[in-house]
Each structure stands twice: as structure tokens, then as C-alpha cells.
Amino acid sequence: MAAQKKREPRKLLGRKAWITLDGGFAARQCVVHDISSAGAKIRIEGAASLPARLKLAFARDARTGRACQVVWRRDNSAGVKFV
Template identity: 60%
Template sequence: MASINKKRDSRKAVQQTGWITLEGGFAARPCVVLDLSASGAKITLQSAQALNSKLRLAFSRDARNGRDCEVVWRRGSTLGLKFTT
């Protein structure tokens, strides 16, 4: 049986304000990006319970400059995101 070597991309702690937009949505919600890598990010929100699994993360309110993401884990108001684009 072959073992799969899953090496994580190097993460950088950023503590930066970001904006998420739900798929197909227009209203940007603020978040804090805790860390960032080439493949994803860890963010925290005031309220994460009403989020879909697909969203867009940007560093400005203009979501056109962001990246599409998929939520891969949730721990309270903290989410792990995987970039899909």
C-alpha cells in the first residue's frame, strides 16, 4: 500500500483584515486572516454559522480581486479555507 505524503504549504501569520463574500452574493463581510499560504488561509469571523462551504476571500471590499475558496474545517468562529482558483 502506497503512503501519500501530504506536505503542507508554508504558512505565514498575517493578522490582516480581509473580506469574504458568499458564492453568488454581493455583501462583503469582514474577517481577520490569521495565516496564509499558497494553498489556503485560516480566518476568523464574528459569526460563522451561516456560511456556505464556498466563498470568496479578498483583502479589500472589492471581491473581484479575491480568490475563490472552499471551507475545509470549522472550529467555532475560526475557519480553514482551501483556495480553489
């Protein structure tokens, strides 16, 4: 019998955040829908055009935030895992 993969508990958030691309340039506003210790679901216009790696922060300051890898994209939502 295969072991079931447990998903990290997620906390609903609905909080404004920013993603930064290109080494700290091009800050874009998004909304963090939910978050866990492993990753987050974000809502952002043009999610399909997000690069594979970005930084997610709750302040617009490009020096803050967590490095992320995009693991899925759907309409105006994307799932990221923290790396």
C-alpha cells in the first residue's frame, strides 16, 4: 500500500504582497490567498507569464522576502514553494 503524502497545513490569508523578478527589479503586487511553511497560493494578473523563480515579500522592499519556485499556474493564480 502506497504511503499518502501529507500536505502542510495552510492558513487562509488574503493579504497584499509583492513579487520581485530579475534580481530585485519589477516589483508586482499580488495577493497571498493562503500560506504554509512549504509554500503559498498567490493571485496575480498574468500568472501564466511568471518566471520559474521569484521572490515573495509582504513589503515592497526588494531586500526582503523569500525565494520561491512556481510549481503551478492556473488563470490568475499560481502555487509557489519556498526554496
